[in-house]
Amino acid sequence: MAGGADREIESLAEFDRAAAARSLSGCRVQSVDLTARTAELLATDTADTVFLGCPMEPDAAAKARADGALVFPPVPDLPFDPYRGTLYGPEELFESLEKGYGNTPDALTYAWFEQSRASGDIFASMLRALHDDAVSDALDELLAGRRVVGVMGGHALERGSAGYASAARLGRSLARAGFTVATGGGPGAMEAANLGAYAAPFDDAMLDEALALLAPVPSFTPSVADWAAAALSVRALRPGGGASVGIPTWFYGHEPPNAFATHIAKYFANAVREDGLLARAGAGVVFLPGAAGTVQEIFDNAAPNFYGSRGEPRPMVLVGREHWSRTLPTWPLLEALAAGRPMAGRKALVDAAEEVPAALARLTGRQEEPAPGTGS
Incomplete structure (x- = not known):
């Protein structure tokens, strides 16, 4: 594949560069909106690719699965992205602060955490673990060599x-x-x-x-x-x-x-x-x-x-x-x-x-x- 095995793709620009070589084989694509990239996906080898929370059109998703890709769809109605490829910034966590702290993603995620932890839902537990692992990966990338x-x-x-x-x-x-x-x-x-x-x-x-x-x-x-x-x-x-x-x-x-x-x-x-x-x-x-x-x-x-x-x-x-x-x-x-x-x-x-x-x-x-x- 282009770019080496198990390459992580965390932005649309990175996706476009890889897709230009007509191969995403072995890539891990994290939380990139691909709904406007159907033509590229249909024309690109996606064998052994893993798509983590990437919105895409049904035709593109079906073709990727037929290639042997694993497609983990976005999870609806969550106040956070369990597949995120980057760390948070204060502007993201405090978005809508002018409407009250309770309306911010930070507060909404805490409320979801409290509710899901109390319910003991195994799916929610899995989502928390996925999120924390993605955050650790992004943190390691940021701090490498520092x-x-x-x-x-x-x-x-x-x-x-x-x-x-x-x-x-x-x-x-x-x-x-x-x-x-x-x-x-x-x-x-x-x-x-x-x-x-x-x-x-x-x-x-x-x-x-x-x-x-x-x-x-x-x-x-x-x-x-x-x-x-x-x-x-x-x-x-x-x-x-x-x-x-x-x-x-x-x-x-x-x-x-x-x-x-x-x-x-x-x-x-x-x-x-x-x-x-x-x-x-x-x-x-x-x-x-x-x-x-x-x-x-x-x-x-x-x-x-x-x-x-x-x-x-x-x-x-x-x-x-x-x-x-x-x-x-x-x-x-x-x-x-x-x-x-x-x-x-x-x-x-x-x-x-x-x-x-x-x-x-x-x-x-x-x-x-x-x-x-x-x-x-």
């Missing part, structure tokens, strides 16, 4: 607080140092780090302006719509910000995704989401002060470092000496686990977020390379 740093922290951190501003400056510093910032994609510290990455290409004043604009809406409660609209207004005032990744979940549907992550890998399965975020953070993980969820993430990351199940231990930087030594004494346990193991030299405890880039450079043996840009 230096990814995960930033973890509590969702309760409010806009307007010193901690929020510090997390935002951290995201900006990491992005300017050439890292791709990846967070859990939700509010609080996660939003702040994504905001900082978004602000990285601009002058320093842009972040201060954004923080001031966001401060009057400190939290997503009581109004997700007001909270999201404030972020979208910042993006509208300063379009073209730096790229970063958010990896949220509908499992915690009461927490909306933040609008500063330019690429959003939203999952139904929280376990897949959490492990996937940590596994992809090959350049290290930063843990800002948090509560039970952040503690869990610290040891979710420490276990592979301890056993070497992901290869060389990944750097871990905990921010907040008092918090992680006394308030939630995670650091002493981490030190005890690391004693005598390779992970012992891949962890650091710092007082402030401003110390993180230097700590990461020290743990990886790399010199800091400050530069404009986002690593995206």
